[in-house]
Amino acid sequence: MKMTVLEKYFVNRPGHTRTVADRALELLGHIDLEAGWRYLDVGCGVGSSAGVIARETNLVVTGIDVDPKQIAAANDGAAHQNLHFRVMDATALDFRDGEFDIVATSMMTHHIQGWERAFSEMVRVLRTGGYLIYTDLAFPSWLARAGRRLIPFIGLPSTGALRSLAVGAGLTTVYQAQKSGHVDTIWLKSA
Secondary structure: OOOOHHHHHHHOOHHHHHHHHHHHHHHHOOOOOOOOOEEEEEOOOOOHHHHHHHHHOOOEEEEEEOOHHHHHHHHHHOOOOOEEEEEOOOOOOOOOOOOEEEEEEEOOHHHOOOHHHHHHHHHHOEEEEEEEEEEEEOEOHHHHHHHHHHOOOOOOOEHHHHHHHHHHOOEEEEEEEEEOOEEEEEEEEOO
16 A cells, blocks of 8 residues: 555655664664675665665665655665665565565555565565564554454554464564564564
């Protein structure tokens, strides 16, 4: 689901995009990075975080978003050789299995009615031994179910569903912080 004009106004403001980029760098600090690793930013918007990561690390960064206008804006600002953007749906990633060393998403899955499919796709394109960085809203299961009945066109990830999907995919928690319905998690994809 594409964001509304109002949502774009708030999330694309420079102060907000820098905050998101700083948080992405902070989460990367929990991982022993290797130069040349491939990093996928799923739901990259205008590419601010992806750009910061490409400039401040030795990672090869690809950003994807379902909204062509967001990707056009990202490409306009892309000025780094290790930074690439593509229009793509998170529920049907056009990448090979295991293509990325790190897959990250920030505040994206709650916009997708079938967010579980997007989660599975992110795991699929992550190599064994790679890291999935997930930041989004996460509700108790009962609240997520009630919310989906009230607003059926969005996704409302629940903590239980996230835990179940992660375990089923062979992911091991490396880091987790949760507060006020918001979760930051880093998982390692086991062999």
